[in-house]
Amino acid sequence: MTTPIDLEKDSEAAINAQVEKLHPSEIADILESLPQKQRDKLWQCVDQEKVLAHLSDGVRGELMQDMPPTEVAEAIQSMDTDDAVDVLQDLPDESVEKVLQAIDVQEYRRLRQVLFYPENTAGGLMNVDVLIVRTEMTLKQVLHYLRRLDKLPEKTDILMVIDKDNYYQGVLLITDLLTHALKLTVEKVMKTEMEAIPAHLSAHEVALLFEQRDLLSAPVTDEQGILVGRITIDDVVDVIRAEADHNLMSQAGLDKEDDMFAPILTTTRDRALWLGINLITAFLAAYVIGLFETTLDKVVALAVLMPIVASMGGIAGTQTLTIVIRGMAVGQITDTNTPFLLRKELAVSLLNGMMWALVVALIAILWFGSLKLGLILGSALIINLFCAALAGVLIPLLLRRLSIDPALAGGVVLTTVTDIIGFSAFLGLATVFLLHNV
Amino acid sequence: MTTPIDLEKDSEAAINAQVEKLHPSEIADILESLPQKQRDKLWQCVDQEKVLAHLSDGVRGELMQDMPPTEVAEAIQSMDTDDAVDVLQDLPDESVEKVLQAIDVQEYRRLRQVLFYPENTAGGLMNVDVLIVRTEMTLKQVLHYLRRLDKLPEKTDILMVIDKDNYYQGVLLITDLLTHALKLTVEKVMKTEMEAIPAHLSAHEVALLFEQRDLLSAPVTDEQGILVGRITIDDVVDVIRAEADHNLMSQAGLDKEDDMFAPILTTTRDRALWLGINLITAFLAAYVIGLFETTLDKVVALAVLMPIVASMGGIAGTQTLTIVIRGMAVGQITDTNTPFLLRKELAVSLLNGMMWALVVALIAILWFGSLKLGLILGSALIINLFCAALAGVLIPLLLRRLSIDPALAGGVVLTTVTDIIGFSAFLGLATVFLLHNV
Numbered sequence: 001m002t003t004p005i006d007l008e009k010d011s012e013a014a015i016n017a018q019v020e021k022l023h024p025s026e027i028a029d030i031l032e033s034l035p036q037k038q039r040d041k042l043w044q045c046v047d048q049e050k051v052l053a054h055l056s057d058g059v060r061g062e063l064m065q066d067m068p069p070t071e072v073a074e075a076i077q078s079m080d081t082d083d084a085v086d087v088l089q090d091l092p093d094e095s096v097e098k099v100l101q102a103i104d105v106q107e108y109r110r111l112r113q114v115l116f117y118p119e120n121t122a123g124g125l126m127n128v129d130v131l132i133v134r135t136e137m138t139l140k141q142v143l144h145y146l147r148r149l150d151k152l153p154e155k156t157d158i159l160m161v162i163d164k165d166n167y168y169q170g171v172l173l174i175t176d177l178l179t180h181a182l183k184l185t186v187e188k189v190m191k192t193e194m195e196a197i198p199a200h201l202s203a204h205e206v207a208l209l210f211e212q213r214d215l216l217s218a219p220v221t222d223e224q225g226i227l228v229g230r231i232t233i234d235d236v237v238d239v240i241r242a243e244a245d246h247n248l249m250s251q252a253g254l255d256k257e258d259d260m261f262a263p264i265l266t267t268t269r270d271r272a273l274w275l276g277i278n279l280i281t282a283f284l285a286a287y288v289i290g291l292f293e294t295t296l297d298k299v300v301a302l303a304v305l306m307p308i309v310a311s312m313g314g315i316a317g318t319q320t321l322t323i324v325i326r327g328m329a330v331g332q333i334t335d336t337n338t339p340f341l342l343r344k345e346l347a348v349s350l351l352n353g354m355m356w357a358l359v360v361a362l363i364a365i366l367w368f369g370s371l372k373l374g375l376i377l378g379s380a381l382i383i384n385l386f387c388a389a390l391a392g393v394l395i396p397l398l399l400r401r402l403s404i405d406p407a408l409a410g411g412v413v414l415t416t417v418t419d420i421i422g423f424s425a426f427l428g429l430a431t432v433f434l435l436h437n438v
Numbered sequence: 439m440t441t442p443i444d445l446e447k448d449s450e451a452a453i454n455a456q457v458e459k460l461h462p463s464e465i466a467d468i469l470e471s472l473p474q475k476q477r478d479k480l481w482q483c484v485d486q487e488k489v490l491a492h493l494s495d496g497v498r499g500e501l502m503q504d505m506p507p508t509e510v511a512e513a514i515q516s517m518d519t520d521d522a523v524d525v526l527q528d529l530p531d532e533s534v535e536k537v538l539q540a541i542d543v544q545e546y547r548r549l550r551q552v553l554f555y556p557e558n559t560a561g562g563l564m565n566v567d568v569l570i571v572r573t574e575m576t577l578k579q580v581l582h583y584l585r586r587l588d589k590l591p592e593k594t595d596i597l598m599v600i601d602k603d604n605y606y607q608g609v610l611l612i613t614d615l616l617t618h619a620l621k622l623t624v625e626k627v628m629k630t631e632m633e634a635i636p637a638h639l640s641a642h643e644v645a646l647l648f649e650q651r652d653l654l655s656a657p658v659t660d661e662q663g664i665l666v667g668r669i670t671i672d673d674v675v676d677v678i679r680a681e682a683d684h685n686l687m688s689q690a691g692l693d694k695e696d697d698m699f700a701p702i703l704t705t706t707r708d709r710a711l712w713l714g715i716n717l718i719t720a721f722l723a724a725y726v727i728g729l730f731e732t733t734l735d736k737v738v739a740l741a742v743l744m745p746i747v748a749s750m751g752g753i754a755g756t757q758t759l760t761i762v763i764r765g766m767a768v769g770q771i772t773d774t775n776t777p778f779l780l781r782k783e784l785a786v787s788l789l790n791g792m793m794w795a796l797v798v799a800l801i802a803i804l805w806f807g808s809l810k811l812g813l814i815l816g817s818a819l820i821i822n823l824f825c826a827a828l829a830g831v832l833i834p835l836l837l838r839r840l841s842i843d844p845a846l847a848g849g850v851v852l853t854t855v856t857d858i859i860g861f862s863a864f865l866g867l868a869t870v871f872l873l874h875n876v
Contacts, residue, residue, distance in 0.1 A: 025650040033770035035778045054650075143616070152613035155654055157595055174612055175590035178581065211679070212463040212492075214672040216593060216654055233671050234652040240675065241649070244682030245764065251689070252760040253753075260765050261775075264782055268789040271757055275794055278753045282746040283801065290742045290805075296734075303741035304728045307857075308720040310745070315691075315716045319709055322690040326683065327698050332471035337699075340473045344702055351706040356713055363721065367728075419745075 015045050028054035031063070035261045039063075049075035053083040058257040061090045069095060073102035076111075080154075081127045082235055085114045113228065122206050123199035125239070126220045126229035129153040132160050133186050135169055140182040142172070155232045157216045161190045168196045168219055168227045196221040199228055203239045208331060210236045247329065250408040253277070277412060285310070285419040292427035295435055301368045302430050305377055308360060310422030313384035316352065317414045320345050320392025325406050328396060342393045349389035353382035376433055380426035384418060391417045453483050466492035469501070473699045477501075487513035491521040496695040499528045507533060511540035514549075518592075519565045520673055523552045551666065560644050561637035563677070564658045564667030567591040570598050571624050573607055578620040580610070593670045595654045599628045606634045606657055606665045634659040637666055641677045646769060648674045685767065688846040691715070715850060723748070723857040730865035733873055739806045740868050743815055746798060748860030751822035754790065755852045758783050758830025763844050766834060780831045787827035791820035814871055818864035822856060829855045 010018070019027060019042075027046050031039055032055065043063050052060060052075050064072060064087075072091070076084040076099065088096055088111070100108060110128055117123025131153065133142050142159065146152065158171040170192040180189050196219040197206060209215070210233060217232045245256040253274030262270075289296070289306070296303055324341070327333040333341070357378035365374035395413050396406035448456070457465060457480075465484050469477050470493065481501050490498060490513050502510060502525070510529070514522040514537065526534055526549070538546060548566055555561025569591065571580050580597070584590065596609040608630035618627050634657040635644060647653070648671060655670045683694040691712030700708075727734070727744070734741050762779070765771040771779070795816035803812035833851050834844035 023651060025652075029650065029768075029770065033765075033772060033775055035775065035782075146616045149617060152617060154613075155595070155652075156613050157593070157654070174616070175592075175594050178584045178612070179587060179590060211675060212467065213461060214463075214593075216595070216671065233654065233675070237649060237671070237675060237678065240678055240682070244678070244685070247682070247686050248764060249760060251686075252757045254757060254760060258761060260761055260770065260779060261782070264785045264789070267782070268786045271754070271786065272790055272793065274757065275750060275753060275790055279746070279750060279794060279797065282749045285745055285749070286742050289745070293738050293742065296741045297738040300731050300735045300741075303734045303738075303744075304724050304731065306741075307723055307727070307745060307748070308717070311720045311723070311857075312713060312717060315713060316709070319690045319692060319712065322687060322692060323696060323698055326686060327471075330467075332467065332698065334471060337471055337473065341698060344473075344699070344705070347702045348706045348709065351702070352710055352713055355710065356717060359717065419749075 012045060019046055024050040025054040027051050032056060032059050036263065049078060052087060053079050056257055057090050058259045069098035070102045073099045077103055077107050081110055081114050082125055084111060089119060117199055120203040122197045122201040122220050122231060125203055125206060125235050126231050128229045130160050130230050131156055132162055133172060135161055135163055135187040137186050139177055139180055139184055139189065142177060142186065155217060160219050160227055161186055162227055167225050168221045171219065197231065206231060207236050207239045247407045250405065251411050281412060281416040284416060285423055288420050288423045292431060295427055295431045299430065299434055301373060302427060305364060306423055306426050309380045309384050309426045310419045312381060313388040313418030313422045314415045316349060316385045317388030317392045317418050320389050321396060321410050321414050324393055324396045325410060345389040345393050346386065349385045353385035357381045372434060376429045380429055383425045384422040387421045388418050450483060457484055462488040463492040465489050470494060470497050474701065487516060490525060491517050494695055495528050496697045507536035508540045511537045515541055515545050519548055519552050520563055522549055527557060555637055558641040560635045560639040560658050560669060563641055563644060563673050564669050566667045568598050568668050569594055570600055571610060573599055573601055573625040575624050577615055577618055577622055577627065580615060580624065593655060598657050598665055599624055600665055605663050606659045608632065609657065635669065644669060645674050645677045685845045688843065689849050719850060719854040722854060723861055726858050726861045730869060733865055733869045737872055739811060740865060743802060744861055744864050747818045747822050747864045748857045750819060751826040751856030751860045752853045754787060754823045755826030755830045755856050758827050759834060759848050759852050762831055762834045763848060783827040783831050784824065787823045791823035795819045810872060814867045818867055821863045822860040825859045826856050
């Protein structure tokens with residue numbers, strides 16, 4: 001959907017003309033897909049204040065470095081509260097101070113309300129631009145009140161209803177306002193079944209609620225039940241996208257904000273850690289193989305076949321792990337269904353283990369002409385697939401209990417287990433049955 | 439957020455009481471997280487017509503099997519068009535006929551309009567319950583028109599504006615209707631900058647548009663520019679979630695609709711294929727190792743160390759692959775930035791390769807007391823990490839050109855490459871420099 005801009009060849013005037021036709025979020029997308037040098041060049045041609053809110057955290061942080069605090073302050077004042085707070089949270093602490101000093105008092109108060117809540121809670125997601133009506137007003141009064149406002153906040157599909165003590169009571173749908181008799185009071189028409197979202201609820205739970213109830217916007221209340229803001233679906237969509245990115249990227253040890261075009265040294269450093277962690281597990285596997293050096297020395301065919309057992313275990317275990325991690329993400333894994341799930345995964349692993357054991361055993365027998373070798377390979381495969389299923393269910397549950405992100409660490413721990421069990425089962429069985437001729 | 443229901447112990451009356459307190463989508467979530475037997479039991483206690491629209495395709499298909507066509511027909515008539523069409527598409531063809539015969543003519547026409555478009559296009563996502571006004575109407579006339587309607591369609595934030603030939607002209611925001619002077623015409627107040635979405639646009643592109651523009655709903659037009667329906671954000675959220683699930687699950691060769699509690703035999707069959715494909719790649723690797731049997735026979739330390747090179751290549755390649763697949767999903771990989779991305783990934787791989795080569799070489803030298811072995815291991819690691827970066831960028835691009843889903847096939851192809859290159863580089867170098875004593 002994006003028009004190609006050639007930053008190498010186009011003149012500044014031509015670039016400006018191109019950019020003006022685009023939505024700020026489209027410009028943000030283009031910026032994110034440009035190598036650094038071209039990115040900096042384009043950044044000078046765009047309306048920075050408008051584009052800022054649409055950039056991903058990493059790229060935004062990088063581009064804001066050279067913006068003077070007064071310009072950041074100005075940009076922030078034209079943003080939704082939640083976006084403004086997002087931007088502030090990406091700045092180094094000393095810059096935040098400078099920016100906050102440059103904005104006006106009313107704006108400062110507005111930001112403070114949201115900055116008070118952690119970023120990944122309902123409070124951190126909310127906007128404070130809420131239209132409020134009281135239970136005793138008639139619809140006619142509400143319509144008059146709205147007409148006196150110059151402009152309603154964007155994405156207003158509901159008005160929040162409070163009683164005289166500011167306690168949240170329910171919502172008045174704009175569509176109901178348009179179709180009900182004008183003399184009715186708000187109390188008669190409002191929907192009370194929509195519970196307000198507590199400000200401390202996690203962003204993850206907020207997203208689940210929006211999805212389950214097909215909400216467009218929802219009221220947020222503090223612990224006392226006082227209305228403090230509203231959450232709109234566009235911010236929830238961002239949460240859903242960020243969680244999905246996180247699940248996908250962290251399996252490869254990457255950050256969800258990973259910038260495709262970050263400088264080479266930054267990327268090298270970010271990736272080195274993950275390679276280092278995996279190197280440890282690789283050496284663990286090597287150590288296990290080393291324990292069987294004598295066996296390997298005598299039967300070289302074992303070295304040829306041993307990666308098969310480890311690799312199949314890793315694949316089967318990853319399938320189980322993925323199912324469990326996804327189930328946990330959508331809240332479908334409970335204490336009551338875990339035993340059932342475990343039994344099922346073990347049964348599946350045994351069936352698939354026996355089937356593929358037959359296949360690998362046959363191939364090994366034909367290849368190396370040794371019935372014993374085939375039987376050993378097949379048995380090791382069954383053992384490893386069974387352990388892989390066990391690990392695939394238990395590892396994410398255990399990690400969650402330890403407050404370690406299963407999407408990040410699950411894969412490494414799992415393949416460590418399947419490698420070690422795979423190599424030691426195969427080489428161990430071989431040592432007993434091939435070498436000692438039992 | 440879900441109340442625990444104990445299907446083993448609770449009486450039917452107790453279950454009914456629990457269920458009545460829940461939103462249909464919460465009931466759907468519970469159904470999906472139950473083993474089959476308990477799922478069937480709960481299904482008998484719930485308002486099936488209401489829950490149907492909220493179930494995932496797989497579970498819905500299974501539960502609908504025993505519903506009589508007349509009941510399905512009744513359920514469908516109370517659903518949004520797009521949900522109704524979703525349900526129909528999950529039924530076997532002969533059941534669809536029976537259901538369509540049982541619904542009334544007007545409803546049949548409504549469904550036909552959407553059934554005409556493929557499921558994963560704007561046309562397949564849209565609803566046809568559109569509120570339409572004409573350019574020459576005054577706001578006062580619009581308000582009167584709305585007030586005559588009993589109820590506005592859910593999630594109506596905009597009215598669609600058409601000219602006298604039914605061509606789409608723009609949208610009238612409900613919030614503008616409430617704040618602008620009543621004597622103004624629709625033409626004066628409507629927003630013309632919102633382009634309609636062409637009915638044949640892919641669901642993926644629709645989701646990107648909604649995200650970029652922060653839309654709540656958008657008009658859909660056919661090739662002639664005639665308004666045919668509207669898409670609301672709740673359906674777009676479903677698309678985003680489904681795509682995210684697909685990306686996550688297909689990496690492990692799983693279907694995004696994979697039912698955690700499907701019967702054991704179904705799951706065993708679904709997973710067997712993936713294991714079989716990976717078994718082929720494992721045997722390919724074994725074949726490559728087999729080529730170096732003589733070398734392995736002479737230096738058993740090679741068997742101990744060889745999985746390290748292959749495994750590190752797989753890890754590094756997966757990082758690159760994940761970045762590229764995600765970049766392709768959000769549309770940030772273009773022909774112009776691919777060469778840059780490739781150069782960068784290769785540079786990163788060389789830097790990380792050299793660094794970790796030093797580490798593994800040192801460990802190997804200390805472990806086996808052979809300088810040569812260490813140098814061979816380090817060199818093989820550098821070669822494999824370089825090839826892994828190359829493969830990580832090129833494989834997904836190549837697969838996309840061949841119209842094969844990179845999220846599904848990318849990982850298998852990549853690890854086949856890194857296994858084969860890893861084993862042959864390490865064992866090949868060892869054959870030349872250790873055995874032949876060059």
